[in-house]
Amino acid sequence: MRSAAAAIAWEFRRKHRWGLIALGGYLLVLAAYRLLILGPGRTVDFEDAQSFAFAVVGPITASVLYLLAVFSFGLSGDLAARQSIYPARMFSLPVSNAALAGWPMLYGSVTMAILWFATRPLALWPSGFPIPVIWPALLAASLLAWTQALVWMPYALPGLRVIVTVLWLATIDAVVMLALHFKAGEPVMLALLAPHVPLAYLTARFAVGRARRGDVPDWRAILDRLGRVADVLPHRRERFPSPRSAQVWFEWRRHGRSLPALVGILLPFELALLFVARDTPAIVFGTMLLASITPPLMAVFVAATLGESNPQGSDSYGVTPFLATRPLTSVSLVAAKLEVTIWSTLAAWLLVLAAVPLALRLSGTAPMVIERARRLVEVMGTPRAVAIVLLVLSALMASTWKQLVQSLCIGLTGRGWLVKTSVFGTLSFLAIAVPLAQWIHGSKSLMGVLWNALPWIAAALVCFKVSAAAWIAFRLRDRRLLGDRTLLLGAACWDITVFALYGVLVWLTPGILFPSYVLALVAILEVPLVRLSAAPLSLAWNRHR
C-alpha cells in the first residue's frame, strides 16, 4: 500500500469483507433470477404491497443501513458518546483532515451509487413501476455523507448525536417525499440533491478537524447543576435486604428502563393520530391497535441487549469479571434478569394503559370506543366481553414478556458466533417462511392437507419441546444449578399455567373448530419452557468457560 487512500480502502474491504461478499451474493442471486429464471426484459406482478416490500424494499433498505453503518464507523463506536465516533487511532496518521474525511466519504458514496446502479436493472420491480435513473443514487450518497459528517462531529451532550442525525436525515427524506408528492422530475430531484454531498464533505472535514484536536464541547456542567437539585431529594442509602434484591436493582438500572422508555417515546407520536383523524373510526382503532402492539414490538429490540453483559467491550456478550465474580449462582443471576423483565413489562404496559384512555378522552374519541365496547357487551354479554378484553390484554402483556426473555438463552451463552448464527437463522427462516406462507395461502388443496395435519404437526412439536425440556432439566440437575425440589416446583408451575391456558382456550374456542386435544397441544406449545429453562445453563457456560 503506497497511499493513505489505499490503506483506508483496504481497511474497509478487509474488515467488512463478509458483509460486502454477502451483499455481492445478494446481487448475484438477483441477477441469476432476473436473467436466467425470469428472462430478460420481463417484470414481476406482485399481488400486494407486502410481497413487493419483502422482495425489493426490505433487502435494499437493509443493505443501505449496513453501508451507512460501515462507512460512518458506526459499527465500532459509541453513538451515544460526546466524542467523535471517528476512530481516534486514525487521527495520528500523517494525513490531512481532508483526506481523513474525504476518502471514507468517497468510498461510501461510490458504494452507495454502485448499489443503486446494480439494483436498478436487477431488482424485481413490479410491472409498470416507474424506476428513477440517477437521483436515488445521489440520495443514498447524500444520506451516507450526512450520516458520516454528523456522527463524526463531537457533541456537547451524550446522546445528542443520535437526535441531530435522525432529525437531519428525516428532514432530507421529508424534502424528497415532498418533491415526489409534487411529481418532481429527475432534473429537479438532481438539483435538490446535488449540493448535499459537497456540503456534507465540508461539515465532515470540520468535524474531523475538531475531533482531531480534541475540541469536544461540554454542556454537562449545566446538567450537573440540575443534578445537584436531585441530590437535595432523599437519596436511597438503605441496605439492600438481600443479594438478590441488589442484583435486581443492578439489572433494572442496566436493562429494565429501556422498554418503558422506548414505549414512552413512541406513544405520544402514535396517539397524536387520534387528534389528527378523530372522526375516522379506522384510524382511531388502528391507533389503539398500534399502541397495544408497541410494547411487544419494542420488546423484540430490547431483548437483543438483555443478554449483553459487556456493551463497551470487544467481547460484548462475554460476561464481565465484575459480574462473573458476584457471589451468586448462575440461576440467581438469571432470576434477577427475569424479575426485571416482569417489572419492565408491567411498567411499559402501565404507560400504555394510562396514556391510551387519556388520549381518547382528550381527543374526544372516547365515545366512539365506548360505543364499540357497548356493542361487544350486547353481543357477548358482560362477563364474556370483560373476560375477552382482559384475556387479550393478558396475552399482549405475556407476549411482551415472552419477547423479552425468549432469546436470553442465546445471548447469555456469550458466544458471538451463536448469537450471529441465531440472527442469521431467524432472518433466513423468515425469508423462507413469508413466501412459503403466501404460496400455501394461494393453494386451497395444500391448505386442506395442512389443516388435517395440524394436530400431527403440533404433536411432533410438543414431543420435541418436552424432550428438550427433559434434557435441560437433567443438565440443570447434573450441574447442580437447580435442586430436585426447585425443578419439581418449576414443572408444577408450568403445568398449572398450561392447564389454565387450556381452560381459557376451551372456554373461548367453539368445539366445532378445534378438538380439545389440539387446544391442549397449543397450550403446551405456547407457555415458555425450553428456552427459559436453558437460560441458566447458557449463563453457566458463559461464566465458567
Added chain:
Amino acid sequence: MSEPLIEVSQLTRRFGARTALAAVSLSLPRGAVYGLVGANGAGKTTLIRHILGLLRAESGSVRVFGLDPVADPVGVLSRIGYLSEENDLPGWMRVDELVRYSRAFYPAWDDAYAEELRRSFALDPRARVKSLSKGQKARLGLLVALAYRPQLLVLDEPSSGLDPIVRRDILGAVLRTIAHEGRTVLFSSHLLEEVEEVADHVTMIDQGRIVLGAPLSTILESHRSLAEAFVALVGSPAAPARDG
C-alpha cells in the same frame, strides 16, 4: 497441618492450539502473600481465572477453601476479594451506589472500614465510575475488594499501567490485609521488584508451566534479586521493575 487454601492439581488448559496451562500443580496454605510472576501471556491470568471459577478445568482439578469454584461459586466467591487488571467496574454507577450494591453480597461488609478506605483514597461518593481516572478506578476496585475483609485477596496485575502513588496504595492494602490474622493474598504481577517488596512466597510461571515455586527468602539466597532469578529461569526480564 491445615488444609491448603488453594489446591490446583495437574491443571491443563488449551485455547485452540495454544496450551495456556500445562499440568500446573499448586498448593497455597493460609496466611501469606503469594507472588505469581511471569511474562505477559505466561498463564498467570488463566490460572487466576480458574481459581475464581471463571474458567472450567479441562483436565485436572481446582479447589479453593476445599470447594470447586465452578460447582459452588457462592461458597468460593463470597470469601474472595478480587481486583482485576481489566477493572471493569460498571461505569454508569456512582461510587456510593457501587459500595451500596457490593455490600449486599457480603455479610461481613465493614461500613466503617469502607468509609475509611473511601476517604483515604479521596473518592467522591457522588462521582460516576466512568468519570474516574484509571488510578481512581483501581482504588475503588480495591475498596470493594477489601471492605468485607476477605479470607483470600486475589490481585491480578493490579498496578499495571498505574502511577507510583496508586501502586503504593495497592501494596499498602496488601500489607494491611495480611496484618489481619489468617488472611491470604495471591498477587500476580510482571513487576518483579513490586512482588519482591511484599511476597513471602513466589511462583514463577512461563509458557503455562510452573518453573519455580519457593519462599522468597530461599530464592534470594541463591540470586541477588527476583529479577536475576527470573532471567536465569525464564531467559528474559519480565518487565522493567520501575516502569511507572
